[in-house]
Amino acid sequence: MSNNDVTRRGLLKSGALAGAGVALPTIFTASSASAFTNEPTGSTVTLGFNVPQTGPYADEGADELRAYELAVEHLNGGGDGGMMSTFSSKALDGTGILGKKVEYVTGDTQTKSDAARASAKSMIEKDGAVMITGGSSSGVAVAVQALCQEAGVIFMAGLTHSNDTTGKDKRANGFRHFFNSYMSGAALAPVLAANYGTDRKAYHLTADYNWGYTTEEAIRSSTEAMGWETVAAVKTPLTQTDFSSYIAPVLQSGADTLVLNHYGGNMVNSLTNAVQFGLRDKQVNGKDFQIIVPLYSRLMAKGAGANVKGIFGSTNWHWSLQDDGSKAFVKSFGTKYGFPPSQAAHTCYVQTLLYADAVQRAGTFEPCAVVEALEGYEFDGLGNGKTLYRAEDHQCFKDVLVVKGKENPTSEFDLLEIVEVTPVAQVTYPPDHPQFAGGALGTCNNGG
Amino acid sequence: MLGLDKKDAVLLVIVAVLTMFAPFILNPFPEGSAMAQFNAGYPDLMQRFVIFGIFAIGFNILFGLTGYLSFGHAAFLGVGSYAAVWMFKLLSMNVIPAIVLAVIMSGLFALLIGYISLRRSGIYFSILTLAFAQMMFALAYSVLTPITGGETGLQLALDDPRILGQSQTPEGNIPVPGLFGFEMRDSAELVIGSWVFTFNLGYYFCGVILLLAFYLAIRIFRSPFGMMLRAIKSNQQRLNYTGINPKPYTLAAFVISGMYAGLAGALMASMDPLAGAERMFWTASGEVVLMTILGGVGTLIGPVLGAGAIKYMENIISKINSDILHSWFAFLPDGLEDFVVTIVYPFIGKGWHLTLGIIFMLVVIFLPGGLVEGGQRISSWLRNRRARRDDRRSKTEPAE
Numbered sequence: 001m002s003n004n005d006v007t008r009r010g011l012l013k014s015g016a017l018a019g020a021g022v023a024l025p026t027i028f029t030a031s032s033a034s035a036f037t038n039e040p041t042g043s044t045v046t047l048g049f050n051v052p053q054t055g056p057y058a059d060e061g062a063d064e065l066r067a068y069e070l071a072v073e074h075l076n077g078g079g080d081g082g083m084m085s086t087f088s089s090k091a092l093d094g095t096g097i098l099g100k101k102v103e104y105v106t107g108d109t110q111t112k113s114d115a116a117r118a119s120a121k122s123m124i125e126k127d128g129a130v131m132i133t134g135g136s137s138s139g140v141a142v143a144v145q146a147l148c149q150e151a152g153v154i155f156m157a158g159l160t161h162s163n164d165t166t167g168k169d170k171r172a173n174g175f176r177h178f179f180n181s182y183m184s185g186a187a188l189a190p191v192l193a194a195n196y197g198t199d200r201k202a203y204h205l206t207a208d209y210n211w212g213y214t215t216e217e218a219i220r221s222s223t224e225a226m227g228w229e230t231v232a233a234v235k236t237p238l239t240q241t242d243f244s245s246y247i248a249p250v251l252q253s254g255a256d257t258l259v260l261n262h263y264g265g266n267m268v269n270s271l272t273n274a275v276q277f278g279l280r281d282k283q284v285n286g287k288d289f290q291i292i293v294p295l296y297s298r299l300m301a302k303g304a305g306a307n308v309k310g311i312f313g314s315t316n317w318h319w320s321l322q323d324d325g326s327k328a329f330v331k332s333f334g335t336k337y338g339f340p341p342s343q344a345a346h347t348c349y350v351q352t353l354l355y356a357d358a359v360q361r362a363g364t365f366e367p368c369a370v371v372e373a374l375e376g377y378e379f380d381g382l383g384n385g386k387t388l389y390r391a392e393d394h395q396c397f398k399d400v401l402v403v404k405g406k407e408n409p410t411s412e413f414d415l416l417e418i419v420e421v422t423p424v425a426q427v428t429y430p431p432d433h434p435q436f437a438g439g440a441l442g443t444c445n446n447g448g
Numbered sequence: 449m450l451g452l453d454k455k456d457a458v459l460l461v462i463v464a465v466l467t468m469f470a471p472f473i474l475n476p477f478p479e480g481s482a483m484a485q486f487n488a489g490y491p492d493l494m495q496r497f498v499i500f501g502i503f504a505i506g507f508n509i510l511f512g513l514t515g516y517l518s519f520g521h522a523a524f525l526g527v528g529s530y531a532a533v534w535m536f537k538l539l540s541m542n543v544i545p546a547i548v549l550a551v552i553m554s555g556l557f558a559l560l561i562g563y564i565s566l567r568r569s570g571i572y573f574s575i576l577t578l579a580f581a582q583m584m585f586a587l588a589y590s591v592l593t594p595i596t597g598g599e600t601g602l603q604l605a606l607d608d609p610r611i612l613g614q615s616q617t618p619e620g621n622i623p624v625p626g627l628f629g630f631e632m633r634d635s636a637e638l639v640i641g642s643w644v645f646t647f648n649l650g651y652y653f654c655g656v657i658l659l660l661a662f663y664l665a666i667r668i669f670r671s672p673f674g675m676m677l678r679a680i681k682s683n684q685q686r687l688n689y690t691g692i693n694p695k696p697y698t699l700a701a702f703v704i705s706g707m708y709a710g711l712a713g714a715l716m717a718s719m720d721p722l723a724g725a726e727r728m729f730w731t732a733s734g735e736v737v738l739m740t741i742l743g744g745v746g747t748l749i750g751p752v753l754g755a756g757a758i759k760y761m762e763n764i765i766s767k768i769n770s771d772i773l774h775s776w777f778a779f780l781p782d783g784l785e786d787f788v789v790t791i792v793y794p795f796i797g798k799g800w801h802l803t804l805g806i807i808f809m810l811v812v813i814f815l816p817g818g819l820v821e822g823g824q825r826i827s828s829w830l831r832n833r834r835a836r837r838d839d840r841r842s843k844t845e846p847a848e
Binding site for chain 2: 053054105106107108112113114115117118119121122125126138139142143146147149150164168169208209210211213235237238439440442443445
């Protein structure tokens, strides 16, 4: 704001020199001596895994952490290498990143922006992490992404589905591999039209927070575009556990389809309530009543049990995919932990690999060089087919899965079946799409 | 000194020394050693110690002096944060206007909520403040999303006006909070052997404000006004009978402590320009009650110690994962190692709440005066021992 002749560095240095007189022998280094924040100078490099270990998404956080540990093992040359052998880029060679052994620190986001930022800050300031990744909610992802931009480290988002992460809250230092609300809507709409027709009346129950809003908007606009009518959209508090009072008015409204824009425990409870009310056995407007869950996860399907049977939704990835990358990942994850990985685990594992690969290709850990290496990068073999990291908004574009609750599950992990793999072209949107309007990427920040 | 008697002046000097030398005191272990895990001398945590210290000092002015237990104090912290971030968005990244507006706004909110809640005392007052705080949380979390940013929190953006500053830096980034050109995140490092000490500008800014806040609290405690508040705590009915209306005094105390909370909120936003609704959640209000009780209700330095203890556990103990535990106990035979880790693990890492709960119970049962009482007992025990020794010595040489 003001240009003083006395520079801050000069002032700090002179203050430091005064201190040096007292405490000899000393060596002083200004914090900005290195070229960028937390430049790794030893034989190791530290990554920060910031996942929810307590709170509503603790299960997902635990699965993410498993995936990270697996990724670190593979990067350091341990295990069977997992997806490193199927990845289209062959820059990684199992000797860590740029020859430095990968180490990691973990933190608990508690699914709260404040706690997540405190945890990320301690990783950056205390442990010297050069990259932060993880998280299982969009609020946290957006908050930590902004922090990383400010501090000058790379943020590789974990599970975050809200449009805003790469929409109005996008940042140059942040990258998202996971898909988003818009893609869910675009992938679901044709499947819904094919199965349920194009003249339905939909009733939305929406979790009253950021992710709920963007999901409702995405599903509404894509279903209305094919002829559906939205009867009502009711917001439900995030802390709600009993949705009976919200389900009861659905039938009176004349709607024949219920869209549950809920995630995690919310979805488990609202779906269970809806099924208990017998909605699925009802006939409205001469059609069978249907329920739709835009974002599915295996952990949610497990929570809702038999109630998910036959219900449509979308997901980023599923362990039953039969491409080489997915098979390799499921195999090494299953060997180490004894059960198949969730989609959260998949996206976190892939993000770690993508970061390591970008550093390797850039030849440096410098954030701006890594950003450059990731922007517009096309790759394959990581489970979703050919994928593009778009330069304009740092969002990955890849195939999206439309899934359905399985009628006859064979195990507690085999709860969803893939109905359709929606090709990437169908879920691609221009960077200035209205659902992603506002906000700007800015420029990458090296910190230092 | 400064209108303080000797005892208070000594206390202020002790707090000043602790604050100014915190980067040394909190980093006792050399970098890279196994014990470095327990170092707390990094800027973010030091800032938190000081900011929550201010929050707890303010809370103590209400709870410690008047005995009114507010269970919704975090609401004012949140109001302060939102006000500060809005100033960063609209005016400039200078922290002074942000702090000023935050203190005024939280004062206004405290006036309104205090005016209504103070019609009742005891448990009813606590419930009323809790209800207000939860209402404000719900508003901030969803209803007022355009103003508060909802679940995502209120953040800075590249296209904010910032009419007295710049919307973005020449490099195209969001500017960071600062004080007349000095950035809050600037740090200098001092390396002595394998020790690394970090001196952060933001921390020292908060530290100076803590000292001012602490000084003001001492003056309030020792003033006739403070005496009146103590009178309200000890027997409000007697005050009524003597013809004194206690309400203006309690309301003043409520507003002052709300403004302290707003100040803390503004400092949080100044160190890290984001305001989230969950810092208004009732658990955050509960936390400051814990801090005050853990440190010592009604004492001057207690709340600061309590805040430090809780924040230390939250940030340091919670980061110890099972791998680290295994490396600690690696010297034990395998079976025993696993056994010890299994026993210890529930109490650290994500189980730090459990440890906090046990410590809190022990303090409340055995040291009702909090950590301060513990300190007093130790010092009086030492003094007694010395006295006894002197006694004995004098007995061995009887004067005849």
